[in-house]
Amino acid sequence: MKFNNNFKRQVNHPMSVTQQLINNQSYKLKTTSLTGILVAGVFFADKCRAEYGINFPPPAADVAQEIYNIHMLTMQITTVLLLIVFGFVFYSLYYHRKSRGFQADQDFHNSWFGNWSWVVVPVMVLGVDLTIAGKADAVLKKVWDVPKAENILDVKVTGHQWWWEFDYLDHGIKVESRYVPEKESGDLYLREVDNRLVLPTGQKIRFLHTSADVLHAFWVPELAVKKDAIPGYVTETWAELNREGVFRGQCAELCGTWHSRMPIVVESVSPQQFATWVDDQKAIKVAAAAEASADKTWSMDELMAKGKTLYDTKCAACHQVTGVGLPPAFPALKGSAMATGSIEAHLEIVIKGKEGTAMQPWGSLNDLEIAAIVTYERNAWDNNTGDVVQPSDVKQAR
Amino acid sequence: MTTTTLNHDEAHHHDMPTGWRRWLFSTNHKDIGTLYLLFALTMLFLGGASAMLIRLELFQPGIQLLDPDLYNNLVTNHALIMIFGAVMPAAAGLANWMIPMMIGAPDMALPRMNNLSFWILPAAATMLILSFIVPFFPGGGTQINTGWTLYPPLSVQVGMSMDFLIFAIHLLGISSVLASINIIVTLLNMRAPGMTLMTMPMFCWTWLVTAFLLILVVPVLAGGVTMLLFDRHFGTSFFDAAGGGDPVLFQHLFWFFGHPEVYILLLPSIGVLSHVIPAFSRKPLFGYKSMVGAMLTVATIGMVVWAHHQYTIGMSLGAVTYFMIGTILISIPVGLMIFNFIATMWRGAMTFETPMLFAVAIVLMFTFGGLSGVMLAVVPADMQYHDSMFVVAHFHYVLMPGAVFGLFAGVFYWLPKWTGHMYDETLGKIFFWTNVIGFNITFFPQHFLGLAGMPRRIVDYNMMFTEFNVISSIGAIIFGLSHLLLLYIVIKTIRGGKKAESRAWEGAKGLEWELDSPPAFHTWTVAPQIK
Numbered sequence: 001m002k003f004n005n006n007f008k009r010q011v012n013h014p015m016s017v018t019q020q021l022i023n024n025q026s027y028k029l030k031t032t033s034l035t036g037i038l039v040a041g042v043f044f045a046d047k048c049r050a051e052y053g054i055n056f057p058p059p060a061a062d063v064a065q066e067i068y069n070i071h072m073l074t075m076q077i078t079t080v081l082l083l084i085v086f087g088f089v090f091y092s093l094y095y096h097r098k099s100r101g102f103q104a105d106q107d108f109h110n111s112w113f114g115n116w117s118w119v120v121v122p123v124m125v126l127g128v129d130l131t132i133a134g135k136a137d138a139v140l141k142k143v144w145d146v147p148k149a150e151n152i153l154d155v156k157v158t159g160h161q162w163w164w165e166f167d168y169l170d171h172g173i174k175v176e177s178r179y180v181p182e183k184e185s186g187d188l189y190l191r192e193v194d195n196r197l198v199l200p201t202g203q204k205i206r207f208l209h210t211s212a213d214v215l216h217a218f219w220v221p222e223l224a225v226k227k228d229a230i231p232g233y234v235t236e237t238w239a240e241l242n243r244e245g246v247f248r249g250q251c252a253e254l255c256g257t258w259h260s261r262m263p264i265v266v267e268s269v270s271p272q273q274f275a276t277w278v279d280d281q282k283a284i285k286v287a288a289a290a291e292a293s294a295d296k297t298w299s300m301d302e303l304m305a306k307g308k309t310l311y312d313t314k315c316a317a318c319h320q321v322t323g324v325g326l327p328p329a330f331p332a333l334k335g336s337a338m339a340t341g342s343i344e345a346h347l348e349i350v351i352k353g354k355e356g357t358a359m360q361p362w363g364s365l366n367d368l369e370i371a372a373i374v375t376y377e378r379n380a381w382d383n384n385t386g387d388v389v390q391p392s393d394v395k396q397a398r
Numbered sequence: 399m400t401t402t403t404l405n406h407d408e409a410h411h412h413d414m415p416t417g418w419r420r421w422l423f424s425t426n427h428k429d430i431g432t433l434y435l436l437f438a439l440t441m442l443f444l445g446g447a448s449a450m451l452i453r454l455e456l457f458q459p460g461i462q463l464l465d466p467d468l469y470n471n472l473v474t475n476h477a478l479i480m481i482f483g484a485v486m487p488a489a490a491g492l493a494n495w496m497i498p499m500m501i502g503a504p505d506m507a508l509p510r511m512n513n514l515s516f517w518i519l520p521a522a523a524t525m526l527i528l529s530f531i532v533p534f535f536p537g538g539g540t541q542i543n544t545g546w547t548l549y550p551p552l553s554v555q556v557g558m559s560m561d562f563l564i565f566a567i568h569l570l571g572i573s574s575v576l577a578s579i580n581i582i583v584t585l586l587n588m589r590a591p592g593m594t595l596m597t598m599p600m601f602c603w604t605w606l607v608t609a610f611l612l613i614l615v616v617p618v619l620a621g622g623v624t625m626l627l628f629d630r631h632f633g634t635s636f637f638d639a640a641g642g643g644d645p646v647l648f649q650h651l652f653w654f655f656g657h658p659e660v661y662i663l664l665l666p667s668i669g670v671l672s673h674v675i676p677a678f679s680r681k682p683l684f685g686y687k688s689m690v691g692a693m694l695t696v697a698t699i700g701m702v703v704w705a706h707h708q709y710t711i712g713m714s715l716g717a718v719t720y721f722m723i724g725t726i727l728i729s730i731p732v733g734l735m736i737f738n739f740i741a742t743m744w745r746g747a748m749t750f751e752t753p754m755l756f757a758v759a760i761v762l763m764f765t766f767g768g769l770s771g772v773m774l775a776v777v778p779a780d781m782q783y784h785d786s787m788f789v790v791a792h793f794h795y796v797l798m799p800g801a802v803f804g805l806f807a808g809v810f811y812w813l814p815k816w817t818g819h820m821y822d823e824t825l826g827k828i829f830f831w832t833n834v835i836g837f838n839i840t841f842f843p844q845h846f847l848g849l850a851g852m853p854r855r856i857v858d859y860n861m862m863f864t865e866f867n868v869i870s871s872i873g874a875i876i877f878g879l880s881h882l883l884l885l886y887i888v889i890k891t892i893r894g895g896k897k898a899e900s901r902a903w904e905g906a907k908g909l910e911w912e913l914d915s916p917p918a919f920h921t922w923t924v925a926p927q928i929k
Contacts, residue, residue: 054850055846067781070776075773085765086762088740088744089740096679096745097748097749097750102747103747104745104747108681109741114684117737118691122730125729125733125734136778137722140719187861189459213551214551219853221782226785227712228710228711230639232645233639235712249851250851252784252785253549253710254855256552256555258466259856328533329467
């Protein structure tokens with residue numbers, strides 16, 4: 001794989017002019033010295049949001065800002081503590097060495113300090129601990145308590161191997177979000193998807209997390225939201241976006257082969273734009289439903305064309321565009337008994353999945369989509385069975 | 399208190415066996431200690447090789463060397479080999495060698511069990527290695543792509559190599575529990591007359607606490623993976639919501655073991671430090687009693703904060719608050735330990751031989767790792783750090799200095815005692831500097847990667863993460879190759895070198911330094927009297 005050496009990093013966050021100026025300056029900082037970066041990271045973090053990133057990206061929600069603040073606070077406290085420890089150690093290393101003729105103080109541990117340090121030190125550390133815990137506790141309550149606002153927007157986030165499904169429960173809209181291969185995503189490789197999670201600003205959003213197969217985790221740094229998607233259970237988080245922009249995250253819980261290919265892209269838009277987007281999505285959905293339910297007999301070519309598009313998006317991650325799969329985890333379809341044998345068995349495995357494997361049920365697709373995929377699988381890659389599966393066959397098989 | 403005194407004549411009936419019988423049938427604590435250490439050294443190189451492959455893959459964005467499943471297989475094996483194969487056996491090797499010599503006992507209390515607990519290890523390691531290579535044979539199923547945490551449902555999808563791994567964990571667990579029982583019995587019953595619990599060497603204390611921790615938590619892991627085995631093959635659904643189970647239950651069982659495991663890896667090295675720092679500062683350990691107290695506190699609190707590894711699973715507000723505060727409080731005893739080490743160095747007359755260099759590096763770098771641990775404990779901020787490269791950086795800063803450097807310090811400190819030869823100090827120092835510098839170049843940049851949004855356990859990443867990954871991989875090459883020097887130094891010292899005196903180091907204190915270097919095959923056959 002070749003990459004452009006002159007990397008252009010994503011700068012999709014709408015930023016003020018001053019902020020961009022600052023960023024351009026700090027970009028020159030580059031990697032002169034690691035210590036320099038640590039110090040800079042701690043004390044000038046605002047200036048150091050350079051494109052290659054050494055700290056959190058600028059938060060896009062008030063709670064995320066508070067999380068950012070507590071992160072900076074603990075980092076500063078711990079840095080000060082670290083400097084104190086380093087200070088004492090290096091002082092001692094320099095002065096209390098035999099080569100300088102220093103005589104060991106054999107009674108040091110019998111001094112007042114030696115007798116009471118076991119009380120003094122823990123009390124001091126406790127003080128620091130309580131400072132951190134107290135600040136954290138206040139923020140924690142805000143993060144954890146999902147508000148009960150009337151007009152809260154519910155989005156069900158379902159993790160799949162290896163894509164995300166977003167259900168807008170209030171609008172009856174479903175968005176399937178998949179990674180885009182490098183040749184289309186370019187510099188946004190592994191950070192771009194085909195369909196984004198569109199969300200309005202200024203409205204409280206509740207995310208309901210679950211999974212269709214294994215554990216996943218939804219993570220978008222700008223929202224400071226991270227929650228595991230657990231099959232059979234629903235967990236919740238919330239956010240309220242305070243600015244428009246495109247925010248990128250990734251799946252954060254190891255979910256198998258293509259864990260690295262589960263980006264999450266949030267597109268934050270104004271409420272008006274969001275309303276327009278919702279209407280568009282509804283219209284598309286109505287049109288698709290009408291097409292699928294039409295009592296029409298489809299030709300082989302129509303089904304193959306539809307089937308190829310659907311297969312390449314939904315099935316190719318595992319079974320590969322060429323149909324050869326990635327055995328033993330993902331069996332080949334090309335020339336396989338499943339794709340060239342009984343149509344009923346083929347339909348059943350697509351609709352119901354196969355337990356104990358990564359093959360999930362695809363029954364939520366409509367009859368036409370399944371018919372197209374199965375027809376495609378039975379005729380592509382020299383499978384050439386000549387079988388044409390119609391939506392009516394799928395309806396029967398359900 | 400019971401003490402064992404062997405009759406002088408009786409001891410001489412045990413001739414030193416020769417050839418393979420000496421090792422396979424060994425009941426001698428020194429020979430078994432050597433076996434443990436050699437086993438750990440072998441595993442260190444296996445685990446290290448897998449880490450080097452991981453870092454080579456991450457050198458550039460894109461998938462160059464490893465397919466994603468092989469990558470995650472290596473990630474899994476790297477962790478398991480290092481924890482169960484390298485660090486724990488190395489610590490057990492030190493315990494076997496040193497505890498009887500330190501407390502004036504002729505051997506471990508249960509020598510035949512000692513033999514068994516070692517010889518289970520090669521079998522377990524074979525199972526572990528089989529779990530890695532079985533998928534490459536026809537019909538071998540899929541690779542273990544779950545990470546060492548083995549979370550279901552992903553671990554239920556994996557092919558038969560997961561079963562090899564589960565049985566390997568069972569064997570490793572049996573071996574550790576047997577070794578722990580032996581150490582506890584030895585420490586409680588075989589101390590020389592006059593040596594009380596509160597005057598025994600600190601290394602013995604750290605191992606006493608470690609052994610109790612092992613006995614308390616290893617069976618929980620064994621139970622957890624057995625339930626996993628049942629879910630995989632016998633139709634139970636402990637971890638499957640569809641059958642009334644809960645995938646998160648496994649995480650609780652795993653981390654109930656996994657968090658105390660951190661202290662199991664750490665404490666023996668803290669014990670080594672408690673000998674090395676006083677020896678090279680030429681003054682006694684500062685705060686013996688507070689050290690013991692701190693250790694017991696760490697072990698106790700450490701047992702009840704496991705769920706800070708799982709802040710994102712959706713626990714209640716009350717639960718996460720508890721786990722957050724409990725975790726932050728661990729900084730108190732750990733802080734006290736670090737403080738005691740610094741106070742031991744303070745106003746000492748320090749020299750900087752290789753063991754002391756490692757000790758100083760531990761004090762500095764372990765403090766750093768501990769402090770990033772405080773950051774991770776803060777739940778709201780952990781919503782960003784969790785499962786990112788920041789975590790990877792953090793736990794390597796805790797476990798490399800905290801556990802592995804402590805073992806290096808112990809090896810260099812006691813190598814003259816074991817072999818009768820001084821190691822080459824110049825080479826030792828070169829090893830120290832390449833090792834520590836390589837380590838920091840490898841892991842320091844990973845903090846930034848995590849903060850910027852790079853998840854852990856991904857085989858491929860966006861170009862925005864390139865710079866720090868390149869630096870990290872270059873560091874890893876330096877770090878990894880530096881261990882060849884360690885191997886060379888160890889072999890060279892075994893084969894010859896300047897003759898070591900019985901008290902190899904000027905400031906070294908303790909019964910082990912009263913014995914010859916190398917010590918006789920059987921030592922302390924007459925127990926010393928402690929005033």
